[in-house]
Amino acid sequence: MKQRFLSYAPKIAIVAVALGILSIVGLVSAESSHAAADETVKCCKKGDQTPPTELVKEVPPGGLHNPYDWKKLAKEDPNLVKQFRLPGCNECHGGTGGGGFCPALTQGVWFWGNTDDILFRLATEGSAALEKQGFVRYQYGTVHAPMPPMGMTIKTADQLWHIISFIRSIQPPGANPPEKVIPGKYEPKGDAAKPAE
Numbered sequence: 001m002k003q004r005f006l007s008y009a010p011k012i013a014i015v016a017v018a019l020g021i022l023s024i025v026g027l028v029s030a031e032s033s034h035a036a037a038d039e040t041v042k043c044c045k046k047g048d049q050t051p052p053t054e055l056v057k058e059v060p061p062g063g064l065h066n067p068y069d070w071k072k073l074a075k076e077d078p079n080l081v082k083q084f085r086l087p088g089c090n091e092c093h094g095g096t097g098g099g100g101f102c103p104a105l106t107q108g109v110w111f112w113g114n115t116d117d118i119l120f121r122l123a124t125e126g127s128a129a130l131e132k133q134g135f136v137r138y139q140y141g142t143v144h145a146p147m148p149p150m151g152m153t154i155k156t157a158d159q160l161w162h163i164i165s166f167i168r169s170i171q172p173p174g175a176n177p178p179e180k181v182i183p184g185k186y187e188p189k190g191d192a193a194k195p196a197e
Helices: 002-039 052-058 070-076 080-085 089-093 116-133 157-169
Strands: none
Touching (some): 070 157, 080 157, 116 157
């Protein structure tokens, strides 16, 4: 019996070494995957000076979240409306968001959804770009004009989060998350729609 065991000893040693190597490779792989996950863009931070056009490219759909408590910001900053007016939002949506020749932002009606992510992307890239990417519009109001891309006019992500906070502050009660959540509809097109191989 001892002799029979000795004949298997080299094979057992090889298997043991192989299992040891595999466990080390597994640990290294898990650590590198964890490190890669840590390198992904963590969104979003107060004071972020990243241009909105860059941030929407770096963060996958659904990953943009307002770092501000918009209710608190609206109470503490009486000049929040100025953030809305500075890039020219008021030229189309009215001086206080009540409407102009574009839809009023005070009615609790959301054409694309009402999450932070969809509002940030819509303001940055405009409605035509959202459609090309696979986002689907829920409805039309009385105005059928597209939302122009404002990401080149709005200089920083922080400024856009202030604008979104203002827009939320002028909605009727219950129109914002968490009371009412209308996620953006996203149906990827082109290469993004193909299953991973």
